[in-house]
Amino acid sequence: xxxxxxxxxxxxxxxxxxxxxxxxxxxxxxxxxxxxxxxxxxxxxxxxxxxxxxxxxxxxxxxxxxxxxxxxxxxxxxxxxxxxxxxxxxxxxxxxxxxxxxxxxxxxxxxxxxxxxxxxxxxxxxxxxxxxxxxxxxxxxxxxxxxxxxxxxxxxxxxxxxxxxxxxxxxxxxxxxxxxxxxxxxxxxxxxxxxxxxxxxxxxxxxxxxxxxxxxxxxxxxxxxxxxxxxxxxxxxxxxxxxxxxxxxxxxxxxxxxxxxxxxxxxxxxxxxxxxxxxxxxxxxxxxxxxxxxxxxxxxxxxxxxxxxxxxxxxxxxxxxxxxxxxxxxxxxxxxxxxxxxxxxxxxxxxxxxxxxxxxxxxxxxxxxxxxxxxxxxxxxxxxxxxxxxxxxxxxxxxxxxxxxxxxxxxxxxxxxxxx
DNA sequence: TCTGGGGTCCTAGGACCC
DNA sequence: TCTGGGGTCCTAGGACCC
Numbered sequence: 001x002x003x004x005x006x007x008x009x010x011x012x013x014x015x016x017x018x019x020x021x022x023x024x025x026x027x028x029x030x031x032x033x034x035x036x037x038x039x040x041x042x043x044x045x046x047x048x049x050x051x052x053x054x055x056x057x058x059x060x061x062x063x064x065x066x067x068x069x070x071x072x073x074x075x076x077x078x079x080x081x082x083x084x085x086x087x088x089x090x091x092x093x094x095x096x097x098x099x100x101x102x103x104x105x106x107x108x109x110x111x112x113x114x115x116x117x118x119x120x121x122x123x124x125x126x127x128x129x130x131x132x133x134x135x136x137x138x139x140x141x142x143x144x145x146x147x148x149x150x151x152x153x154x155x156x157x158x159x160x161x162x163x164x165x166x167x168x169x170x171x172x173x174x175x176x177x178x179x180x181x182x183x184x185x186x187x188x189x190x191x192x193x194x195x196x197x198x199x200x201x202x203x204x205x206x207x208x209x210x211x212x213x214x215x216x217x218x219x220x221x222x223x224x225x226x227x228x229x230x231x232x233x234x235x236x237x238x239x240x241x242x243x244x245x246x247x248x249x250x251x252x253x254x255x256x257x258x259x260x261x262x263x264x265x266x267x268x269x270x271x272x273x274x275x276x277x278x279x280x281x282x283x284x285x286x287x288x289x290x291x292x293x294x295x296x297x298x299x300x301x302x303x304x305x306x307x308x309x310x311x312x313x314x315x316x317x318x319x320x321x322x323x324x325x326x327x328x329x330x331x332x333x334x335x336x337x338x339x340x341x342x343x344x345x346x347x348x349x350x351x352x353x354x355x356x357x358x359x360x361x362x363x364x365x366x367x368x369x370x371x372x373x374x375x376x377x378x379x380x381x382x383x384x385x386x387x388x389x390x391x392x393x394x395x396x397x398x399x400x401x402x403x404x405x406x407x408x409x410x411x412x413x414x415x416x417x418x419x420x
Numbered sequence: 421t422c423t424g425g426g427g428t429c430c431t432a433g434g435a436c437c438c
Numbered sequence: 439t440c441t442g443g444g445g446t447c448c449t450a451g452g453a454c455c456c
Contacts (some may be wrong), residue, residue: 031424038424054423059436072424099427099456186454217453218428245426304450341425401422410446 001112001138001165003105003119004145005088007081008153010101010131011039014080015070017131032057033249034071034401039312071405079410083130091122096236104142106235117164123160135364138163139170142233143226146183147173147201174202174227185225189216199229240280240347246270247341251401253292254337260289261324265390267342268323272316275344276376281312281353282344285322289330292338303330312348315368316375319344320388 011029025042029037037053044067057202061067081100089095092105106113119136126134137149144164151173152162154312164173180190182201192215198204204212205227212224222232246267254260259384264287275282286306291298305326313319323342378386 023440033422033424035422035424052423056422059422102456188453217430241427243427247425249424251422292423339424344427 002145006260007101071402141226177201270319272319275314281314283312283346287326290339315372
């Protein structure tokens with residue numbers, strides 16, 4: 001069986017772990033740049049605040065003292081996530097970390113009779129040791145485990161654990177699950193299915209597979225099979241990422257190439273750092289810049305372009321200079337830019353890189369790699385002390401709004417360790 | 421005034437080949 | 439007058455996830 005562990009209202013729970021006074025209060029956490037609501041406590045959900053709401057639409061509630069808000073603090077959330085995951089790894093034969101707040105435990109080999117009590121104990125332990133409340137859904141396939149997880153969250157009586165392990169329970173659960181809540185269907189697909197008379201997950205599961213194939217392609221059939229109890233979503237192997245993206249929206253719009261150069265240098269530098277951390281290198285470097293899509297009164301421009309390197313690279317100088325070359329290609333004056341990003345693709349393991357036949361630049365490359373290693377060591381505190389000249393005094397998080405940030409509870413501790 | 425970021429997979433269509 | 443057919447590979451864009 002699979003047990004899907006999901007942290008409840010994760011970002012809010014992280015804030016509460018260090019500020020217990022927030023318990024019982026309506027709280028929301030905002031995306032980068034204080035843009036949208038990306039996490040809500042149960043109390044703020046009950047107030048009718050929807051996921052993804054732009055902050056300016058609920059700011060009046062904050063000003064009136066009816067809602068508490070926090071800017072996102074991803075270093076804190078990443079740290080707490082790692083603590084939760086390490087507790088799960090102690091009990092799961094195989095653990096697949098699916099996102100910052102979710103993990104599939106492959107429980108094959110654990111006796112069915114022991115599953116529930118094991119998971120109930122785990123819910124209590126994670127809460128006690130990390131302060132984070134979690135829910136666990138247990139079933140034969142990942143998609144059914146997701147369904148079970150919804151029930152574990154929604155009904156207090158389950159005490160955080162719901163098992164769906166018989167045909168009768170599966171039928172019952174699917175009949176109570178709106179089609180739009182099924183993992184893999186999506187908000188675009190749901191209205192079409194509803195129009196065709198498919199209101200619940202059970203309606204969907206009872207359609208013939210050809211019907212599903214014709215309407216939704218192979219991905220639809222995969223979801224359909226999973227609901228029948230047939231495993232289709234493979235366990236992720238421990239593979240490296242196939243693409244890495246660093247992008248940000250800006251607090252204020254940018255028009256000049258100089259300032260974009262600064263930002264793109266930083267995004268590219270961050271991508272290079274991520275590559276080195278993964279032990280990989282990228283052969284293609286792409287850059288995109290976006291105008292503000294909400295400002296219909298202004299000209300719109302969304303170019304994206306990329307360059308292919310002779311040899312896959314992970315050094316900061318190489319990735320940055322490639323990105324700046326692409327930026328010059330796509331940049332047009334006269335537009336106000338709101339967002340930019342760098343994407344590196346065609347990723348390979350660093351140790352499998354073939355040197356080019358023409359070795360004339362291998363010395364430069366070696367030098368760049370050594371420079372990057374030094375940068376990683378000096379910058380490991382997260383302060384970005386060492387930068388390229390194109391990055392000037394910049395930090396890739398500069399120019400980003402973050403007005404409601406809580407304390408750096410775990411990060412300051414990390415920095416002490418680094419200094420030592 | 422103010423609207424996130426980082427991934428994966430699938431598919432349609434174009435380029436190219438014989 | 440009249441202009442094939444079948445295959446592969448690559449890419450951009452869309453849909454989905456959290």
